[in-house]
Amino acid sequence: MTPKSQGDYAVVLQDVKKTFDGKEFILKGIELKIPKGSLTAIIGFSGTGKSVMLKHMLGLLKPTSGKVIVLDTDLASMDDNTLTKFRCNFGVLFQSAALFDDMSVLENVCFPLEEHRRELSPEDVKKIALEKLKMVGLDTAHNNKLPSQISGGMQKRTGLARALALDPEILIYDEPTTGLDPILTEMVDNLIVETHKARPGTTSIMVSHDLHAAFRIADFVVMLDAGKVLLAGTPDDFYKSDLELVRRFVDKGIKHQ
Amino acid sequence: MIQKIAGGIDRFSAYVFGVIIGFIREIGLVTIFAWQSVKLLFAKPSRYGEILKHMDFIGNQSVGIITLTSVFTGLAISFQIYLGFKLVNATDLVGPTVALGISRELGPVLTGLIVAARAGGAMAARLGTMRVNEQMDALDVMGVNTKQYLIAPRIIAAVICMPLLTALFDFMAMVGSWFLCTKLVGLDHAVFMEKIKNTVDAHHIYEGLIKSAIFGFMFSVICTYKGFNTSGGAKGVGEATNRGVVMSMVSIIIIDYFLMNIIRIVYLFLGITK
Numbered sequence: 365m366t367p368k369s370q371g372d373y374a375v376v377l378q379d380v381k382k383t384f385d386g387k388e389f390i391l392k393g394i395e396l397k398i399p400k401g402s403l404t405a406i407i408g409f410s411g412t413g414k415s416v417m418l419k420h421m422l423g424l425l426k427p428t429s430g431k432v433i434v435l436d437t438d439l440a441s442m443d444d445n446t447l448t449k450f451r452c453n454f455g456v457l458f459q460s461a462a463l464f465d466d467m468s469v470l471e472n473v474c475f476p477l478e479e480h481r482r483e484l485s486p487e488d489v490k491k492i493a494l495e496k497l498k499m500v501g502l503d504t505a506h507n508n509k510l511p512s513q514i515s516g517g518m519q520k521r522t523g524l525a526r527a528l529a530l531d532p533e534i535l536i537y538d539e540p541t542t543g544l545d546p547i548l549t550e551m552v553d554n555l556i557v558e559t560h561k562a563r564p565g566t567t568s569i570m571v572s573h574d575l576h577a578a579f580r581i582a583d584f585v586v587m588l589d590a591g592k593v594l595l596a597g598t599p600d601d602f603y604k605s606d607l608e609l610v611r612r613f614v615d616k617g618i619k620h621q
Numbered sequence: 622m623i624q625k626i627a628g629g630i631d632r633f634s635a636y637v638f639g640v641i642i643g644f645i646r647e648i649g650l651v652t653i654f655a656w657q658s659v660k661l662l663f664a665k666p667s668r669y670g671e672i673l674k675h676m677d678f679i680g681n682q683s684v685g686i687i688t689l690t691s692v693f694t695g696l697a698i699s700f701q702i703y704l705g706f707k708l709v710n711a712t713d714l715v716g717p718t719v720a721l722g723i724s725r726e727l728g729p730v731l732t733g734l735i736v737a738a739r740a741g742g743a744m745a746a747r748l749g750t751m752r753v754n755e756q757m758d759a760l761d762v763m764g765v766n767t768k769q770y771l772i773a774p775r776i777i778a779a780v781i782c783m784p785l786l787t788a789l790f791d792f793m794a795m796v797g798s799w800f801l802c803t804k805l806v807g808l809d810h811a812v813f814m815e816k817i818k819n820t821v822d823a824h825h826i827y828e829g830l831i832k833s834a835i836f837g838f839m840f841s842v843i844c845t846y847k848g849f850n851t852s853g854g855a856k857g858v859g860e861a862t863n864r865g866v867v868m869s870m871v872s873i874i875i876i877d878y879f880l881m882n883i884i885r886i887v888y889l890f891l892g893i894t895k
Binding site for chain 2: 422424445448451456458462463464465475479480482530
């Protein structure tokens with residue numbers, strides 16, 4: 365994968381800086397280009413700005429300075445309403461799955477379709493939602509259960525089906541395996557890879573602490589340190605890197621494998 | 622010694638100043654939040670389903686508690702007024718006095734306090750939980766305007782339901798009053814009804830209903846604001862709920878006094894003397 369022009373990138377961050385109190389900068393000039401169609405893993409220690417950077421990509425936070433360009437559109441150029449609609453290009457699987465607890469599994473997946481595809485009949489909405497649930501391998505027996513009545517793994521699957529409902533161009537996984545047991549972790553990792561393969565052209569971005577998964581499944585890895593990009597490249601670039609912090613990370617990831 | 626006293630005064634002044642600034646800041650933030658939400662009340666897409674759902678929760682599910690409390694309020698207030706008026710041989714005026722007090726003040730204020738505690742607390746807790754469980758972030762990234770989807774329907778529902786609940790409170794409190802006056806202390810039914818008819822006008826009832834709509838707006842804005850801006854996990858949800866309910870209740874009682882005066886001034890302009 366050797367993207368050359370700006371159009372080859374799904375997300376471009378140009379010298380993005382962010383401070384909340386005007387004194388301490390969380391992001392200290394992020395320069396990053398995430399190739400379209402890649403499965404990108406963003407790694408780094410806690411408190412290095414991963415989540416803040418993700419929120420900038422989603423337009424939930426505005427940079428103190430610098431530019432965030434997503435799918436060739438500068439997010440700063442959009443008013444709130446346009447930005448709200450633009451977010452339909454994203455599908456996000458949250459760490460906690462963030463399912464609406466007063467809706468059933470099926471209703472959760474139908475929700476984005478009912479919101480944004482109002483031209484669809486209720487039958488069509490249900491049909492699409494069932495397809496997405498099938499895609500993530502969730503048994504139809506759970507369709508009418510509330511999120512509290514299904515397991516953590518099933519909640520992740522439902523969250524992913526909901527994220528896929530609008531066929532977004534960018535799929536974001538926010539620490540999808542944090543707090544899960546090794547078997548569930550592997551299941552979620554495989555689900556991410558399968559979903560990515562099943563949807564060619566979709567850019568998948570995974571924020572993770574799980575180095576093993578990051579190097580195993582990602583084709584582009586970004587490492588953040590102290591609010592800056594320390595290294596961005598293929599897993600091979602990481603294996604070859606001489607940077608001490610990168611070496612420590614890589615060694616830990618290899619040991620895990 | 623003098624230095625110590627001066628230091629103490631300094632610290633106390635700074636504390637008081639901080640509290641005042643914080644209070645003003647909070648009012649400003651709630652006002653901005655209210656304005657942003659009100660702008661979205663009639664925005665597309667329409668949220669009729671959500672409005673009905675919240676009307677069911679705020680209105681329909683409050684009917685039982687409002688009925689129960691209003692009947693006993695009517696009984697208690699009537700008995701106290703009866704005891705007082707008996708001393709001056711004016712027991713015929715118990716009915717109209719209770720009716721005026723209930724329709725103008727107690728009806729809207731007590732309904733406001735009860736519904737703010739029940740529905741307002743639930744609103745703050747629900748929204749706070751959605752905030753800390755990332756459900757609001759999920760709505761944001763799904764391209765759903767969270768204020769339009771979560772806040773505006775709750776405000777509309779509260780403003781619609783409060784006058785209805787207040788009307789119910791007024792009616793049931795008068796049923797309690799009638800029961801006490803005519804069945805327990807032996808006042809004449811015809812006199813009780815006639816005196817009320819001669820004293821209470823429609824504008825007395827409207828006054829209370831308008832107030833109650835304003836209280837509905839206030840507690841729904843305050844509680845949704847607190848819930849919407851929750852942070853800090855389960856502890857944060859608890860604090861948001863607590864502050865939302867307390868702030869709503871205190872605001873209702875304070876604003877009631879100012880509304881009372883504003884309404885008096887309006888009556889003066891309209892030439893209403895009763």
